[in-house]
Amino acid sequence: MNCEEALKRLFEVVDKEVTQADKEEILEHLEHCRHCMSRFEFEEVFKTFVSEKACISCDSEKLKNKILFRLDQSRGSSR
Amino acid sequence: MNDRPSGDNENKQRFEAEALIHLNTLHRTALRMTKNEGDADDLVQDTYMKAYRFWDKFEEGSNCRAWLFKIMTNLFINDYRAKSRSPQIVDLEDVDDDFLFGHLSALGPADNPEKHFFNKVFDDDVKLAIDELPDDFKIVVVLSFLEGFSYQEIADITDLQIGTVKSRLHRGRKLLQKSLWKYAIKNGFIKEPA
């Protein structure tokens, strides 16, 4: 595998979309290529970074009550 | 209340146990999709009302969370997005594949610009950068990055071909990196090379 192909497929590893065999093939290249490896590590950190920063859980308690209320209402009216 | 069929209550209890437990993840994605709390509230409520109406169509044992996201994504695209009049500004400018990595590496290894970048950028900047993505890219990025759905699950949720999911995710990732780079420079976390 050359750099071009490794870089093309690196996101499949980042996104956990490869079979174990494919993953090993790609990692094999990365282990011998510093440039591709640092790019891979960067993209992995980037994905984790974005998901952690944006995943802060929101307060859904009020929303839950509204939904429960509407569910009750819709059951009442459908009788 | 003896006149109420007992299945009714059972149905509601099953809905609460299987569907309502996913409220928090639907809520956070709705916030990114609609970009404001009021619309996000409405979108999630409408999603659950629709899901409840079609609850008998839900195949027990299949992925309830993905099913709810499919309902919500459809509502967002067909209803909410159609209502909002703000035009979508699509960034047609080509972005290099390794935009952020390339820019950060170009700053040199001396003071570890990557680490600097990831430590400094604000939560709000990340949210804003996601919010500003054109919807087509944003939906795919949020489903993958925030919600951890696989390419195939995203294809099922959005009714897109898996190849389209991959290319939108790729483009979305680049656009996200580009705007985070801009925020980092604007906030002075990174000094733009002269």
Ligand SMILES: [Zn+2]
């Ligand atoms: Zn390489």
